[in-house]
Amino acid sequence: MKTRDRIIHSALALFNEQGEPNVTTNHIAADLGISPGNLYYHFRNKEEIIHSIFDQYALDLSMGFQPEVPAESDEQRLLAYLDATFQLMWRYRFFYANLPDILSRDAELQNKYLEAQQALKANLFAMLSRFRETGWLDMDDEALQSLCSTLKLVASSWIFYQSAQSPQAKVTPVVIYQGVLQILKMVSPMTTDKGRAVVSGLIGHYREQMESTKAASDSA
């Protein structure tokens, strides 16, 4: 891995663990065993590192949600979608926990973020529409729009919200699974009988995932 990428990698890890405001450029350099001067050879400033992390995030986002990717079934597609969403949230969780501050410093980043959000929204709407067509959801257009907004809000805020609720402010994968479950529960009331079966199946799946993760972390 090139130094530039190693910096991005290390910065992301430290930001996630300790929060972006608590990680200095010197910390990052020390973590990598390189000099601060070298770090500044690869990046003009700390902001540029954050930018690069965001670019990577945006790339992951666009890769994970390509609708053209064929799936065995709509159910599979939904599963993949949820997985991708929350994996992304987990991988860039520092970002979600400090969004307002990070964006307010940097207008360019703000714009990039808004673009990504637009894409996300379009994506989400397309998926929900398809599920309605498939006969899983029973909603009118307005309700669909509204659900779409709410889901995006909940997904975007989940990490932020949970990291304030838990006493240790430690975000764990378990928290992520709870977020997926929360989303599914929100969709549940709008489902048809057919749709309800699908959603229930997914809820069962994620509960299992969560329990096995919990068990793994407890025994560790």
Next chain:
Amino acid sequence: MKTRDRIIHSALALFNEQGEPNVTTNHIAADLGISPGNLYYHFRNKEEIIHSIFDQYALDLSMGFQPEVPAESDEQRLLAYLDATFQLMWRYRFFYANLPDILSRDAELQNKYLEAQQALKANLFAMLSRFRETGWLDMDDEALQSLCSTLKLVASSWIFYQSAQSPQAKVTPVVIYQGVLQILKMVSPMTTDKGRAVVSGLIGHYREQMESTKAASDSA
């Protein structure tokens, strides 16, 4: 107003405008035209100022949601509740925008916050239960619990979420009204016919409020 209160007031205003991490104790003192020493005469440190702001927030919270306050009707009560919630969010918006960082620094504040959240949750649940009894909502217990969680999450995260979405990161009262509307739309699918009328009425009310606020700020 006493200096101590002026400090809290000024700090709150600056925190809301510029974000807590970007406001130094010297900024606050300069804003008031007092010396830094004087600020530290009234508060041991910056954290204590934040604590005092939070105490005021907690007080406002408990005052705004006293169930014993008689209301003309359940509809009135709901209206008052929503108003209070979002006014509070508006008044202490810096807090909502920086929650994880602020709480991670200060275990005592974390506890105070969690207590306030418990109270809020109990409150919200009581209110929704009553509406179900009144025959406005048609939901089983589990769905009610779930709705309750979602509403709290959306309310708590609204400012955070919106301040990241809007290009200038400026949170305005209009944003607040959108939050109330969002909440009402989330409740809407669970209503009975009787309940739907009430919710529709409220939606209409807040749309008007929002429009008039928009008009006022545009002409300014």
Next chain:
Amino acid sequence: MKTRDRIIHSALALFNEQGEPNVTTNHIAADLGISPGNLYYHFRNKEEIIHSIFDQYALDLSMGFQPEVPAESDEQRLLAYLDATFQLMWRYRFFYANLPDILSRDAELQNKYLEAQQALKANLFAMLSRFRETGWLDMDDEALQSLCSTLKLVASSWIFYQSAQSPQAKVTPVVIYQGVLQILKMVSPMTTDKGRAVVSGLIGHYREQMESTKAASDSA
């Protein structure tokens, strides 16, 4: 007691307990339950308080060592002398622990201190001379001079030295008694048979005192 005297009293107590550099004028005022403004009504500044404490010390010094005070015997006189010396050291121990710093700040105090030291030296020399005449000591003039210097040095430095040696840096009355014993042991080799008996008697006396003090503080 007048406020002025209460300030001196409280300042002395706090200085002794916590060390002069660690005691602020606000601490003193708070300890007395008066306002800082009031403290500065009675004293122009912190230095003046220290001056006043020193004046009281100098007074105690001159009172405790008046040669004209009749004593039953030379032995009694020596006992009284040693008691007075070490009581003084105990009462003003903060002073002994910070002498260089305190004096370097204040030329006037330095002069007062030197005067007091001269008087002390003259006093001590007179007493030792008398003991030689009485036939307790066997020394020539030069040795007497030298002993005199050493004794003064040891007495003056005892608190300073001990407070560095003990891990807790806490000066207790036991430390004081050890100082008296140290002094007596230094005189011992210069004594005649007659003198040795006197010194041995005193050593026994102070050992008892020390033990009873230790016992008292242990049971407390």
Next chain:
Amino acid sequence: MKTRDRIIHSALALFNEQGEPNVTTNHIAADLGISPGNLYYHFRNKEEIIHSIFDQYALDLSMGFQPEVPAESDEQRLLAYLDATFQLMWRYRFFYANLPDILSRDAELQNKYLEAQQALKANLFAMLSRFRETGWLDMDDEALQSLCSTLKLVASSWIFYQSAQSPQAKVTPVVIYQGVLQILKMVSPMTTDKGRAVVSGLIGHYREQMESTKAASDSA
């Protein structure tokens, strides 16, 4: 000289001249013509500078008193010992003048200091024992122990005591020589005839040294 060493050097000089509490980290940086940030690049805080000075002191101490170093004669060895002791006191005199305060702040330094003191005491006792075996001293075990304590006390306190006695609080090399002489005079009464000759010789030597130093500083 490396910057780190220059900082230690400059700090020691300033501490000695003005007293440790009166020298700020900014003073040290300004004295060297470097930025405060640079000083903190080399040392985490002021305490660490003091620690480093102490480490250097401890090193000097252990180097100066290595018993395995062969000497032409016991007399030479004693001479070297006294020289080393008082040179050390001179070089680190700020330390001796502020001991209680400096140690009370820093438990680790306190321990290091006590260790150094133990070594010093053992050293001193070994040397006096050897002189007794050589037939220079005529004392029983208890008296030897007592003399040992007294000598250590006087040596450790000399700078402290003298810096309070001299009007300008200026400690000069002449003061150091007086300290050596004081020590020798304290040993003198315990000597045999043979020993007395040695001590007298040393006293003469140091008187000469002192006079020539005085002359040199007067003509300067």
Next chain:
DNA sequence: CATGAATGAGAGTTCATTCAT
């Protein structure tokens, strides 16, 4: 005599960033 709010210089320290090598 007394209050207590207010002052302001300056303390120790941090950190994003620069620069000579």
Next chain:
DNA sequence: AATGAATGAACTCTCATTCAT
């Protein structure tokens, strides 16, 4: 590419002292 010493503005906080009341 990389080093690591160096910068300097800014931060939080302290405390002897003043002053209006």
